[in-house]
Amino acid sequence: MQEYILRRLLQAIPTLFGITIIVYAIMLLVPGDPVSLLAFDPKIRQDERERLARQLGVSDPFYIQYLRWLIGDDWMMVDSNLDGELDAWGDNYGILRGDFGTSFKFRGSNPLELIGERLGATIELNTFVLLLGTSGGLMIGVLAAVYRGRMFDRATRMFAVLGISIPTFWLGFMLIILFGIVLPRFLEGYGVGSGRPILPMGGRCPPVRGGCPPIYERLHYLILPVSASALGGIAGWSRFMRATMLDTINSDFMRTAFAKGLPARSVWYRHGFRNAIAPLTVFLGPAILGLIGGSVIIERIFTWPGVGLLLYDALLSRDHPVIMASVVIGSVLAIGGLILSDILHAIFDPRIRY
């Protein structure tokens, strides 16, 4: 098992390597070179332009630029006083050593620190989404399989397709309108409440100094974003669960369990359910991947101060170091999710060869 985990971690290295190449290539493919972006002055002289290009390191060939971004340039000589001669060691440590440069927008901030401040919020939100999505989905899926072909099953199948069809941002916005405007006004008409929003319409906690209070004091802030984000998950998991449960039903051990007279409830939930979960661990990785990507959307609607919102703001202000750092860290998290899902699968399903 340990060997399997180690090998799986080693396999992630070429993937991560590929990701840095792809991300860096995209950064370079952007039309408009950084020199003209930084120096808008059309009267800038040609030799000054070249100097600036050398200073930024954009006149080097692709692989040198990529290497400098990846592992830094303190191993090579650079032209520090811009007189055209290599005279000093570089002072850039490269992303492998945690140096993503400095943020353009938040002057002098390390992008990794900016992400670190917001990572907790993203993980907090997505943990609840994942918990609600899997537990809700598994429950509905099992019931649908048990009552196969009946009214509940057919309704569930429609709900499951509908759940993955609704755009998250639209659902989130409809929830905000419902709980922020429509419902309070309706209740006020009947003399209940003051017409103020029933649930907080965004944010992670009340705007107070000194950060957010512990999570149990602000659970109501989680209700709307988690519901909006988890609907797709509930729908998706219920589809998978129903399918694997129906596969399990036809196995010999289920027939044996019924034949030896075990009560149906115990056959379904102790024999069937447990065996049907194993194949589902495969979907955990892609689900985590999807949640990380989707966090941009959900955090934007509910102004949840996480990595997604940071990336969104960085894109609007063209804060390249922060953009790159967010995408790379997001991918690292996603790969972590995929590995976790593979390991769980190996634990739950002893037929998997290590």
Add this chain to the structure above:
Amino acid sequence: MKAKSRNIRALAPENREEYEFTPSLTMWQRALKRISRDRPTLGAIVTLLILAAFSILAPVISDALQIDPNTQDLRNNYAELFAIGHPLGTDELGRDHLSRLLYGGQISLGIAFAAAFLSLGIGVAVGAFAGFYGGIADDSIIWFVTTLTSIPSLFLLILISALLSPRPTTLVIILSILGWTGTTRLVRSEAYAIREQEFVIAARALGASNLRIMFLHIVPNMFSLLIVDLSFSLGSLILTESALSFLGFGIRAPTPTWGNMLNGGLDYARRAPHLVFLPGLLITLTVFCFFLLGDGLRDAFDPKIAD
């Protein structure tokens, strides 16, 4: 299965009179028969055809009702539903909402269809190549696919879109360049299995070239899978396009798409909720129908399900 049992029954002397030769159904005939009984799928097909017809006929309908998607009328903005001259009201600039929804459908559906077919093409070509040749080609393609899919797709998409500010054609290319990986995985594993079958060996014995075997013998054998895949990818492309537009990195105004209309409407939701509600409803309805259709097609083509 059914045809066989009928034949055996026919051999019994007492049934000989009843015997009538019924040729067994081909895959397509059986699928068609199953779909014709499957009401949700039929409903989805009809709805999609209606939506497509409305989008294609957008200019005709707009002319007939004397409405235009881009004419502004600031004295008559935020018109309610069923206002005179504007059946679905007007937006913040007084542009006719119905007409914008129709033209928006044209662009949203058009982008989804173009991107779905383009990424299907890339996916089939790369997947068939990887599955057929195996070895290093296969390993490197799979490494690339794994790498690309390990980056949260929306991160990559908004990164590229934010930097390029795409027009519809550019967006189609971006969506397909990022969207072919699923099809490739599917086609690759199928091709891997099919290439060992007898008819492929027979074709090779007859002197068929590798390209001919790949695209005339192996790929046609997965048409049913590809149609199902296409249906699901159409649905998810519409969702992706709308998500991009919602974040403001999709097609820019004034060109209407359902996504950017929805995004534009968010700022005026208190004043004119229908500007948010209707585009979202159309997106949901379209995606819902594509996913239902995909489910229905998968069941219809599934040889394991008995009639």
